[in-house]
Amino acid sequence: MTTQTAPAREGAGAPARNRLRALVDTPEVGVVVACAAVFLALALARDTFASAVNLQGMGFDLAQYGLIAIGESLVILTGGIDLSVGALLGTSVILMSWFNVNAGLPAGVAILLTLAIAGLVGLIHGLAVTRLKMPPFVVTLVTYTVAQGVTLAITSGTSIVGISPFFGNVGQTYLAQIPVPLLLFVVVAVVVWFFLERTYAGRQVYAVGGNPEAARLAGIRGDRRIVSMYVTSSLLSAFAGMLVLGRMGVGSASGVGVGWELSAIAAAVIGGVSLTGGQGRILGIVAGTVLLELINNGLTTLQINSDYTNIVLGGVLGLAITADRLRARHVAKRS
């Protein structure tokens, strides 16, 4: 009996060890473990942290930050950067409420119009980057500035009240205790995962970001992929804007979207997306967003002065990229 099971156990042990090694080699493993550790630590430190109300609150946050982090990551994968995601989100909030209240359009039409405008902005980004060979940083910096200006010009600093209840129905409700925006975020994440991992167009996005010339000579029309990623990023910003508007109940520009592009970039980088393009997966991007949200929320739960929040978040970003560098070096040495 024992003689029979011994080789069997050995046979089962080798793949298990390989699987463990594959797990260590997975770039996302660090951030996922960090998420779990931070969550556990905070849940043990404060009972209120893991309460349903707090978790639901984090769900709403996660949806709005996560959507733009995904859009941002798609652009970064092509080797670009999109500085406009936050500002465009803010503008979308105002545009939707303005169309809905001031122009008297139904909520659906207001949303579609805003999405169309955002899509157009993304198209302009993509064409400027591919056709005119303008640096993505500069192109989207222009939009960042203009979009903030447009927001201010429309509102003059006031809020737009009296929006359709439809927004609240999407942005504030729960389905089986789970916030609807969180569910929508999960749907988007799954769709993007499928696109990147299971379609040839997704593979081409990696190819273009990893080595544009090799992709071109292999017969890949990289420009199309790049343009469509900028469009997707802008659309996701507007979509996130719709959820934010519904959550707030009024079209307000103050504190919405400003600086969010930086947390989107931070989430992407923490999740293992390479800023030089071509590397990164949806699992990491989502985990990066979750980690930032856990820390953000955790500091509030621990009643730490919010003035210190950015110091901690910056420290985490620094740690994440250092850890990733060390891990990559370790893997490179072994192979």
Place this chain on the structure above:
Amino acid sequence: MLRAVKKSYGPVTVLDIPELELKRGQITCVVGEILIAGRPLQPGRADHAKSLGVSMVAQEFPLVGRLSVAENLLLGRHTRATANAGALRRALFDRAGTRQEARDLLADVGVDGVDVDRPVEQLPVPLRQMIEIAKAWGNKPLVLILDEPTSSLGPVEAEKVLDLARRHTAAGGAVLFIGHRLDEVRDIADRVVVLRSGRLVADLSPEEASEERMIREMVGSELARGDIAPPASVEARTVLKASGLTAEGLGPVDLELRAGEIVGVAGLMGSGRSRLLHTIMGAQPRTGGEVELGGRPFHPRHPADAVAAGIGLVPEDRKEQSLLLQHPVRWNATLATLRRDSWRGVLTPGGDRERSAKIVKDLGVRLHSQEQPIGSLSGGNQQKVVFGRWLHARPDLLLLDEPTRGVDVGAKAEIYQLIDTAAQNGLAVLAASSELEELLWICHRIVVMAHGRIVADLRREQFSKERIMTAAAGTQPLTASTEAPA
């Protein structure tokens, strides 16, 4: 007398040579398979090695692209005027001195007509290699390490490099020359060290080191070069017909290729070999003339059009133009077939995993797993993946630009075999190479280019090195070519 000790790195032993003595006034050549792409002879610390008098020219060019030729040449050291000056002088950049010394240095290695103020990234690859060599030369090393220094050079420039090596040893220095061109090795070696799978298998004197002997030691089996010849017959069907084809720095070119035919493109550096291939591929805009593919007009505006029409291209620079270095072998193998293998845009296992496994198997790529980054394979195995990428796309015409550059001799033979088999199956091959030997072995026909035009078209029975070199070095055509300044 110098003594160099080599070591292995990584979990796989890449290089296992207990020690290797380099003698002053001797050119030691290293040939054979080096398992990992890149620098087999990396000193622990570059600056340390430099202070010991070791200077190295790597296979890939570590030049700073944005900096000018002059700044690159004097990178990491001071000009003569500032070397012994006070601290303040040393801290300031000596622009005039840098330019002057750069010009002297280039003249010394025999490169002329280069504007030392131009950024290096604007120069063609062969010229960059010459500048890299000049840079190493400028360090006045005791030991000069040349890692495949001529792989991207035309015959004339290659001869200059070999000359430099001879001059260095004549002046009492030592040279370690890692070479893949056996004729060169035979030409200059005072001693030949053969590696196979990272181990030293033979240490030969120049008399012993015949090409056959070196190949035998490297491959570990008998592979006489007489075995290499193109398929006996060529089909009558015309695959490609170009008439009056022009592009920037190219043409007008007339060219016809039949199914199953292997046509070589020879010529000096800058003669337009790559430009011809890139123009056919649609990677460089055509400015005039007609191209027919399979009897139908063919005018690609993007390489994607060419791929769809049944053309494949193995580009010159593997790292820059072929590979996604950090991504798995699998991704690299299926890059050109992915679209047609996928179902409504969705990847299927058959289109991705199985296809890649098949490519790896068909081409005999040596690896641990198809999930490992392709950058961790040796040059030869990387190139086999690139070949597999295109062979599985089933093209009618395969364009090869330096098909065996940076590839060890064992893999070279395998690649020649692949080309041969593909041609037997009716594939038309247009192969540009700076290695004349290889074209002489594998081609039915060789066209020789000079100044962007075809100046000679030789059938196999007309092949001779002299004839090709004479044509390649031929005088400027009567009408000025587009690349020459008026």
